[in-house]
Amino acid sequence: MRPFTLNYALPRALPTVVTPYRFDESLQLNVLPDGRPAVSDPDLLLAAGTTTSTAGSQTHFDD
Amino acid sequence: MTVLILTSEEDVTADMVVAKLHETGAAVIRLDPADLPGKALMSADYTRGDFEGHLSVNGHVLSMRGLDSVWVRRPGEPAAHAARPSVWLTAETHQALFGMLYSASVRWMNHPRNAHQARLKPWQLRTAHVSGFAVPPTAITTSPRLAQRFAREHGDVVVKSASGPPPGDPALALPTTLVGPDPDFSAVAAGPALLQRYIPKRADIRLTCVGTRLFAARKAAEPGQVDGRYGDTGHAWEAVPVPERIGKSVHEYVTLAGLAYAAFDFAEDEDGIWWFLECNQGGQFGFVELETGQPISEAVALWLSQRKDRRTT
Helix, strand or coil, rough: CCCCHHHHECCCCCCCCCCCEEECCCCCCCCCCCCCEEHHHHHHHHHHHHCCCCCCCCCCCCC | CCCEEEEECCCCCHHHHHHHHHHHHHHHHHECHHHHCCCCCEECCCCCCCEEEEEEEEEEEEEEEHCCCEEEEEEECCCCCCCCCCCCHHHHHHHHHHHHHHHCCCCECCHHHHHHHCCCCHHHHHHHHHCCEEECCCCEECCCHHHHHHHHCCCCCCCCCCCCCCCCCCCEECCECCCCCCCHHHHHHHHCCEEEEECCCCCCEEEEEECEEEEEEEEEEECCCCCCCCCCCHHHHHHCCCCHHHHHHHHHHHHHCCCEEEEEEECCCCCCCCCEEEECCCCCCCHHHHHCCCCCCHHHHHHHHHCCCCCCC
């Protein structure tokens, strides 16, 4: 029998956004193609959705 | 001072704090336990009559003697990136890494022992009640009969997952949902169901606690909206003051829980009462800071960069 809670599960649209930054091992943070830290562009971070309360729901439940 | 951040490389919320720590001149080492063994190295020994330990990753080296604080932000499972990952290798690596870190005299945000307890939803509700929050009537049960009785007693009832969506199925979401009129509760016997009286709300509240600093944000809800995390209402998060009574309860809660960081979710009803929904000991703050401008990452960086002989939280 399927647990009651799972009767309320919904399909989730998987994000298709490719994050335009990469991890810099020296600086220990993510940088944009021009070398600026990704956190210097708040609009980009909001658009990427990687800081939202559901961003890590599949691997962490501390949202 | 030296700060260890346990998180994944793609965690840009951690970046917000790393950038602030760089500004303060604090030494930072960022490690994903998933990279141990492999990209990261660790070593601990008691061979000279005292404990010594070292960590290194990406050319950054850390001595346990010089470590002041640890931020457990969003780490991967130990050994998850190993060439041949296994449950056993994860357990061995967890023993090695966390056994070494627990042996060091450091400040934790948050200590994994306290974090483990703080994740348990029934414990949260009891602690919230003791701390003086308004808590909606809630039941977690495997009894269909008790679930049905709870629903009849409380009218509109929501069901929510205690642990989040099933891992390994990224295409599945489990938002908090109204169960609807007269549901069939027989499937409650197949797994614990967490049922809670529905609180009609006019806004969601996210209150972020960093040490003794509190940052509250409010987002107006649409009529009938249940789970504020899903669906775009067109409303934005706005900074709001923390009511004195709520502030006292937050401090009581984090003291009881032993937490240096916590993100509280409340539903604000039509009378302005903040109903406690949950407290996420590792909850996201990136979206709140980006939308409201509240200096949460700065507060985290300041807390982490206090030297370990200053035990105030």
